[in-house]
Amino acid sequence: MATVHLRIGDLVWGKLGRYPPWPGKIVSPPKDLKKPRGKKCHFVKFFGTEDHAWIKVEQLKPYHTHKEEMIKINKGKRFQQAVDAVEDFLKKAKGKEQNSDSKGDSKGKKASNKPLKILEEDDEDLSALKDPSEKDLTDSDPEPSTIERLGAGPGSGFKWESSPASSMEPISKRLKIIEEDTGSTSIQAADSTAINGSITPTDKRIGFLGLGLMGSGIVSNLLKMGHIVTVWNRTAEKCDLFIQEGARLGRTPAEVASMCDITFSCVSDPKAARDLVLGPSGVLQGIRPGKCYIEMSTVDPETITELSQVITSRGGRFLEAPVAGSQQLSNDGMLVILAAGDRTVYEDCSSCFQAMGKTSFFLGEAGNAARMMLILNMVQGSFMATIAEGLTLAQATGQSQQTFLDILCQGQMASTFVDQKCQNILQGNFKPDYYLKHIQKDLRLAISMGDMANHPTPMAAAANEVYKRAKALDQSDNDISAVYRAYIH
Helix, strand or coil: CCCCCCCCCCEEEECCCCCEEEEEEEECCCCCCCCCCCCEEEEEEEECCCCEEEEHHHHHHHHHHHHHHHHCCCCCCCHHHHHHHHHHHHHHHHHHHHHHHCCCCCCCHHCCCCCCCCCCCCCCCHCCCCCCCCCCCCCCCCHHHHHHHHHCCCCEECCCCCCCCHCCCCCCCCCCECCCCCCCCEECCCCCCCHHHHHHCCCCCCEECCCHHHHHHHHHHHCCCCEEEEECCCEEEEEEEHHHCCCCEEHHHHHHHHHCCEEEECCHHHHHHHHHHCCCCCCCHHHCCEEEEEEECCCCHHHHHHHHHHHHCCCEEEEEEEEEEHHHHHHHCCEEEEECHHHHHHHHHHHHHHHEEEEECCCCCCCHHHHHHHHHHHHHHHCCCCCCCCHHHHHCCCCCCCHHHHHCCCCCCCHHHHHHHHHHHHCCEEEEEEEHHHHHHHHHHHHHHHHHHHCCCCCHHHHHHHHHHHHHCCCCCCCCCHHHHHHHH
């Protein structure tokens, strides 16, 4: 097999363990950063993210040589954004090289041909990257027979050697922790398009209970990022897909909690959340000192307080972490996580939160995340009902609903949410992205919370009645945009 000699400035495909290959560029590491001992590796900056890592030489392949086959086997949105970033970089680099040629400057060209000495030298002049059509990233291209011997299967031109996730050591962490004047803390993604391989998964065993619209996407992303996950669902058949993806199966919530260091739960309502912990073979039976339990369901603060007390009474550690988003955002790993309770659990879950969301906030004592989540969903539910009311009023007064949407999307209220939900209504497509019955539950809980605080919630109360009518029209298991049907019946 031909030897591949890579240099600073070369574009490459970098591979981390079982994560997909990702486009990057070899750069010089910071002067105070030492190369990992005993490893022949290069320091790589990944496109579409601010992350860098040491990658073993056997896990690097020249970008241009393998571009077509990598594009064939990787179809994700983030992957495509990264490839686009590479192409933009190449266009700019080529333009700089042409300008340099016209001025008779040959210094840049000479620098780009300088062999890399295991990332111990200063960064090179990257404006002198080769033309994309040139094949000079390898001393010689692999022969077809070599490629066939290395092939892992259809669509794969070569087989990457497996390596543990620890072979990648991120220098620029994906998350930034920001202390706020309010006393809350947010962990924010440095780049929401950060690649999957940029996350170093925790070595703690993760359990997940509840594989509904939100839970399914969360578990899928945890597995993609290399976490060890054990799953349980009331309807056991829903576990099958995740078992195929590498998850382990727990027979009961108690077994999952006892097997895992950190157990997440994401179910439909307060009753389901309580039953999961306190019921037969429930989580509480598997809690031992040091075990962590994280409640991700959107429930009332009183339920959170109760669950926190029973978990900690057994020596467990408790965190609530409801999520703002939808099924699509869950699938994309772009949820917003609101956390409260045990701060050390929050920190232990850093890689999990990175896998499932773009941002997470720590809001202090247990119950605060539930309060904030209910307020957010109260606003969203009320807003959706108002949009539906506007669409029906437009129709009733002889105005074009499409024109109403077009105007709305050009104004201050323009958002992906407005556009998607209005399109759902106009197309009569109410496939659930967030269940109508769940937003009505959240409105009900928010109104109750307002009553307890002696604070009026008249807008939420009005919206709640509309959703109740939609439920009476058998819209419970449709998307929240199906509230529109409450106005036309």
